[in-house]
Amino acid sequence: MKSTFYAGVAAAALTAGMAQAQELVFTPGEGDFNWDSYNSFADANDYSGQQVTVFGPWLGPDQELVESVLAYFNAATGADVRYTGSDSFEQQIVVDAEAGSAPNVAVFPQPGLAADMASRGFLTPLGEDTGEWVAENYAAGQSWVDLGTYAGPDGNDDLYGFFYKVDVKSLVWYVPENFEDFGYEIPQSMEELKALTDQMVADGETPWCIGLGSGGATGWPATDWVEDLMLRTQEPAVYDAWVANEMPFDDPAVVAAIEEFGYFALNDDYVAGGSDAVASTDFRDSPKGLFSAPPQCMMHRQASFIPAFFPEGTEVGVDVDFFYFPAYEEKDLGSPVLGAGTLWAITNDSPVAHGLIDFLQTPIAHELWMAQQGFLTPHSGVNTELYANAALRGMGEILLGATTFRFDGSDLMPGGVGAGSFWTGMVDYASGAKSAEEVASEIQSSWDALK
Amino acid sequence: MDNIAGKKSSLTWAVHISVALLVLLWLLPTIGLFVSSFRTADQISSTGWWKALFPTEQTLTLRTKTAEAQTQENGVYVIEGNIYEDDPAGEGKGEADITSWGISSRDVSAFAPGDTAELRGGGTLTLEASGAYRMESVEEFSGSRGQRVFVTAEVPPEFTLENYETVLLSGNATDSMAKAFFNTLTVTIPATIIPILIAAFAAYALAWMDFPGRALLIAFVVALLVVPLQLALIPLLKLHLGIGIGKGYLGVWLAHTGFGMPLAVYLLRNYMVGLPRDIIENARVDGATEFQIFVRIILPLSFPALASFAIFQFLWTWNDLLVAIVFLIDATGDTTVMTRQIVELLGTRGGNWEILATAAFVSIAVPLLVFFAMQKYLVRGLLAGSVK
Structure with a gap:
């Protein structure tokens, strides 16, 4: 009885492992894709029979999307590409790298972690060709090179990370029909946005939905607010000094930015559920207030990924739309954009891993994903007509039209600050327990402790 | 008089009530999870599960047909239909009579059924209690989407099997769930049997065989209970990779055996x-030799303890994610387990409560089965031990 059972288990395990080969979403040669780049890559590279493992943070629908792009690498070169995702990527990649069982390629959601791993010798430099290619082909190319360049174990700077898939964070989501009902116009400057906020309160509506809850990462949406407001109140150089801690966290400039966030979040009239609800509302639930009837709020500031949490059947561009989180007119700081992105790094060197990074440099690798959903790219050589919808194209334009592009600062800070005291500090501030100065000086002392 | 032996205590009812309350208290989260597993994500985020059991007054946002559906009657452009049928969000709510409705978010219940509202883009809209509507305009309707209408109605309770379909049947979920199920069994069964085998020998020696340092050894085993297993993850994985086991079933069996051993012994x-x-x-x-004593006498008598530890170890390995991720699941992803499969279903940023609730009930099925099956043996073993 038992032996037949084990045989059954073994047979099931064997057959289950066989279903692999994936279908290609777009037939090669059809549509406005850059198939030339695909064909020339396929002709130049052959990795038949070799396996490359990719480990990243994407799960569920995102996993299907990344697998659909990797399927083309398989079709072009014959390499066996395996993607696995994890919701605890940050911990798991460290465990695997420490123990020596790392995947070939890792997809980092935070440059801070990649820099840390590079300094401990777990990453393989991508080579100068890649750096030159990024500088030439990405909009604001050098800044992408800088974000992927870290000091290795020997102390020399090398390019370790290649950015592929970018998110724009400076977006405000709203329901156009609600704006029409009240006759509101889309604000073009921060002054107008604040006036609009007051106007909504005067009309008896609640302007904002803000939610900071995110399980163990509670507080991160507030760090995005503060970073966005830093870029709108200070020069980019000040932002860079802040992120690098060359300027202390409790500098008046940072305290002012935190208080700017407080202007919106600490006013009971401005936030759905009152300011007490800000820290306790889950960030995935908070945009739903836009769609309730009657609406609980009129605007929601969040990154380009948030439509995944809108109610089922919501169509971006029709049911809901977004505008650029505007800058102050009087400050003359241009139109800064805050963003984030995932960077691909080689954690277990092999020729096929380098081949995969080369594949990501072809326009087709970008076009295949942008034609599906949720993908923005700074690659200037792609056909932007291929963006799956007008909303994505609009975000792409915000990205390309930025006079200043800055990466999410909390992702660049050391983990103990950017994924620790900054989060908890913002929760303390948003719940009204502490003042901006107190919070800022606490974060600075936690940063000092890490040095 | 009340103290006469054999007479029931007058407080029996209090005992009964408090037992019932305690059971209810313990069951409440499970019931909530069970109800939630039959609701959609939007329902879960808008109302609590306790409200799902009764009809509630809800304001729905629905849309009429698009401008494409318009016809011309006597020089007037007309769009006709039923608001419940024309919008997928209104599906299954058709029996609910509309109590009030509106077209502006300023006032979502501005009109009563049968009223006629002026549309912002020109024209009128009349909505009946049944959901039937008629839009009229002298000018042609335009726009890619239909008119938005807020409808307030008493909506009957509504449940769906969609979540179970997503977890078990949709797309390649069946294949991957089945694969994960058998992988989990492949992990769990040896990881339950091996520690029992080893621990039973050790326990006999520590209990009945005299040798120097026995008490110290027992103290050491007990002390190991407090060592967190997270401490051993990286060194143990390094060891496995070093001696060539790598990531795989053998590694995860050894790890579970090691981590379960102190408690078992x-x-x-x-x-x-x-x-x-x-x-x-x-x-x-x-x-009799020591081995005969162990096999013939100790083992049969210890059956209740063996069974109860087997249940512990089985549940712990079945629900385990951490050890599986570290020691089993390699970068090819072929050796995924159920817990891991469920985490994947939750998506990159998590928060899909409906999937979480459903997956909990899918994965609970086997442990429940095992528990009820083993319980029979548990009771029999306990009786055999007591009636001597």
Whole structure:
């Protein structure tokens, strides 16, 4: 009885492992894709029979999307590409790298972690060709090179990370029909946005939905607010000094930015559920207030990924739309954009891993994903007509039209600050327990402790 | 008079009530999870599960047909239909009579059924209680989407099997769930049997065999109970990779065995030490070897303890994600387990409560089965031990 059972288990395990080969979403040669780049890559590279493992943070629908792009690498070169995702990527990649069982390629959601791993010798430099290619082909190319360049174990700077898939964070989501009902116009400057906020309160509506809850990462949406407001109140150089801690966290400039966030979040009239609800509302639930009837709020500031949490059947561009989180007119700081992105790094060197990074440099690798959903790219050589919808194209334009592009600062800070005291500090501030100065000086002392 | 032996205490009812309350308290989260597993994500985020059981007054946002559906009647452009049928969000709510409705978010219940509203883009909209509507305009309707209408109605309770379909049947979920199910069994069964085998021998030795340092050894095993397993993850994985086991089933069996061993030895030793000394001494006098005593006498008598530890270990390995991720699941992703499969279903940023609730009930099925099956043996084993 038992032996037949084990045989059954073994047979099931064997057959289950066989279903692999994936279908290609777009037939090669059809549509406005850059198939030339695909064909020339396929002709130049052959990795038949070799396996490359990719480990990243994407799960569920995102996993299907990344697998659909990797399927083309398989079709072009014959390499066996395996993607696995994890919701605890940050911990798991460290465990695997420490123990020596790392995947070939890792997809980092935070440059801070990649820099840390590079300094401990777990990453393989991508080579100068890649750096030159990024500088030439990405909009604001050098800044992408800088974000992927870290000091290795020997102390020399090398390019370790290649950015592929970018998110724009400076977006405000709203329901156009609600704006029409009240006759509101889309604000073009921060002054107008604040006036609009007051106007909504005067009309008896609640302007904002803000939610900071995110399980163990509670507080991160507030760090995005503060970073966005830093870029709108200070020069980019000040932002860079802040992120690098060359300027202390409790500098008046940072305290002012935190208080700017407080202007919106600490006013009971401005936030759905009152300011007490800000820290306790889950960030995935908070945009739903836009769609309730009657609406609980009129605007929601969040990154380009948030439509995944809108109610089922919501169509971006029709049911809901977004505008650029505007800058102050009087400050003359241009139109800064805050963003984030995932960077691909080689954690277990092999020729096929380098081949995969080369594949990501072809326009087709970008076009295949942008034609599906949720993908923005700074690659200037792609056909932007291929963006799956007008909303994505609009975000792409915000990205390309930025006079200043800055990466999410909390992702660049050391983990103990950017994924620790900054989060908890913002929760303390948003719940009204502490003042901006107190919070800022606490974060600075936690940063000092890490040095 | 109340104290007469044999008479029921007058407080029996209090005991009964408090037992019932305690059971209800324990069951409440499970019931909530069970109800939630039959609701959609939007329902979960808008109302609590306790409200799902009764009809509630809801304001729905629905849309009429698009401008494409317009016809011309006597020079007037007309769009006709039923608001419940034209919008997928209104599906299944058709029986609910509309109590009030509106077209502006300023006032979502501005009109009563049968009223006629002026549309912002020109024209009128009339909505009946049944959801039937008629839009009229002298000018052509335009726009890619239909008119938005807020409808307030008493909506009957509504449940869906969609979540179970997503977890078990949709797309390649069946294949991957089945694969994960068998992988989990492949992990769990040996990871339950191996520690029991080893721990039973150890427990017998620690309980009934005299050797120097026995007490210290027991103290050491007990002390190991407090060592968190997270401490051993990286060194142990390094060891596995170093000696060539790598990530795989053998590695995860060894890890589960090691992590489960202190508790197993401690539990079994404590039970065995309580067995009557006379039986064992009698056997010794009759010339039984230690091995015969262990197999013929100790093991059958310790069955309840073995069974209860088996249940512990089975549940712990079945629900385990951490050890599986570290020691089993390699970058090819072929050896995924159920817990891991469920995490994947939750998506990159998590928060899909409906999937979480459903997955909980899918994965609970086998442990429940095992528990009820083992319970019979548990009771039999306990009785065999007591009626001597």
